Amino acid sequence: MPIIVKLDDVLHDRRMTLTELADRIGLTLANLSILKTGKARAIRFSTLEAICEALSCQPGDILKFETAGFEPAGFETARQERE
Numbered sequence: 756m757p758i759i760v761k762l763d764d765v766l767h768d769r770r771m772t773l774t775e776l777a778d779r780i781g782l783t784l785a786n787l788s789i790l791k792t793g794k795a796r797a798i799r800f801s802t803l804e805a806i807c808e809a810l811s812c813q814p815g816d817i818l819k820f821e822t823a824g825f826e827p828a829g830f831e832t833a834r835q836e837r838e
Contacts, residue, residue, distance in 0.1 A: 757820055758818060758819070758820055759793065759818070759821050760817065761817055761818070762791045763791055765810050766791075769810055769811075773788065776809055776810070779809045780802075780808075780809050782805070803817070
């Protein structure tokens with residue numbers, strides 16, 4: 756997946772535990788853990804807003820888009836049709 760979650764890095768920089776963040780924003784530790792490990796398939800803007808507010812950061816501090824080696828679905832087929 757080309758979206759990299761850097762929540763662990765931001766938490767480390769802020770010297771905050773995942774448990775403390777969960778308590779501050781009212782999210783379960785299990786759901787935050789899924790996000791932190793990059794296994795989440797989606798995130799609500801309200802959740803992202805709460806995380807950013809609690810950590811005094813921007814969404815770009817938590818999420819990174821990485822394109823190396825990523826081809827969108829259907830890209831290979833479209834390329835073959837042009838050739």
